[in-house]
Amino acid sequence: MKLALITDIHANREALEAVLDHAETQGASQQAFLGDFVGYGADPGWVVDTLRERVARGAWAVGGNHDEAVVRGPSPQMHAEARHIIGWTREQLDPAQRDFLAGLPMSRSVEQMLFVHANAHAPAEWGYIDSRGEAMRSLMATRARLVFCGHVHEPRLYYLSTVGKSGDFHPTPGMPIPLLPLRQWLVLPGSTGQPRDGNPAASYAIYDTEAEMLTFHRVPYDHELAADKIRRAGLPLRQADRLLHGH
Template sequence: MRIAILTDIHANREAFEAVLSDVAARKLDRIICLGDIVGYGPDPVWCVERVMRLVDEGAFCIKGNHDSAVGRSDEHLNVTALRAINWTRPLLSEDHKTFLAGLPMRHEEGELLCVHASANDPADWIYVTNESSAMGSFRVSEARVILVGHRHVPALYSCDMGGRVKGQRVVAGMAMPLIRSRRWLGVVGSVGQPRDGVAQANYAILDLAQNELSFRRVPYDVQRTVGKLRAAGLPESLAMRLNWGT
């Protein structure tokens, strides 16, 4: 069983399509989406509808902070993100909004736990950026493999039997063995707004049979998305982010 882990699609249709065709070409068995379908990008309707169809076909999707902000005004977002969400809201139908509002905050299956930001306080949207912020997720959960998104930069942490948390060097494209003597926290990079310095869509493959996690990068038509962003009048900083992948 190989699961594609997608997160932070952020209404970037070109990146999302590129990842989905990579998933299909690799004949992965299932898709789990860690949230933030909308926000920042120019194609919220298409992306929400595509995820709705995937869910109908058996995929699983949880809620991100941008998805949550569509239906409520008390989510804290930075100014740029807020402008983008305010631009997004009127485009979405009631169906879309109901779907986003109904997404669960966490998903557990077997030894796997999926949340959007962190396991310790999912609704607080804490960023996992280092060993000490990863520690919290290991403390509250017994899951052997925890997968999160939200940070937009891929990273991997392990927690050994002595409870010590270590960041692990991640090489894109190489499978990392999730050895059973440790528990693991994978931070999956963003599909639609990568911030790891490479202007390519990120996702991850969790191979349950081989017990391996690999981070993947997929090239997509960045200029097309940037063109749509500008045409929609969204903040220029969002276009620059996509250009540089930062």
């Protein structure tokens, strides 16, 4: 099975459409969505409906902090701009769409895989995996051999060996990486809807469960249209600029 790992869509219809089309051309038959489906972008309703349809057909999904904020209200830690966007997003969603977000689990385990938005050691606290130390903290908190996380908008790969050796990679798009069975792995696919590594192309990854190979992908999309939609919706201009420049 080829599993598409998609996260941090952030209400970006154009990016999600491009990634779903690309994943299909790569032979991905299953999807795992790792949270933050809304927030920042201009198409929250379309994105939520698309996710609902995919989940109804068997895709796996977990919730993110922006999804939770739309349902329960923004946390005090969210900056003013994000809080404003959360309020706008909530107004765009109907009760059924909000109920879908409210029903998303914090994490999901499938065989040797763990899917979670932020991290494995304290998923409800929404801490970022922004260092090797934080990645090891998550890996040591679970028995899962493969941990797939979102939240961080840059693609990255970490591992922990059976003798305690750790490492990390900045992956090269399109280059398959063997996930050696004697290691634990933590995968950050990068953001589909709002990349922040200087590359505006949508980011996601595919895991081949039979070959045990992981491939990161970057998919160009019409980010100018997505940015224009943000401007026309009256959302903060900085969010449009982020799509244009990838940071």
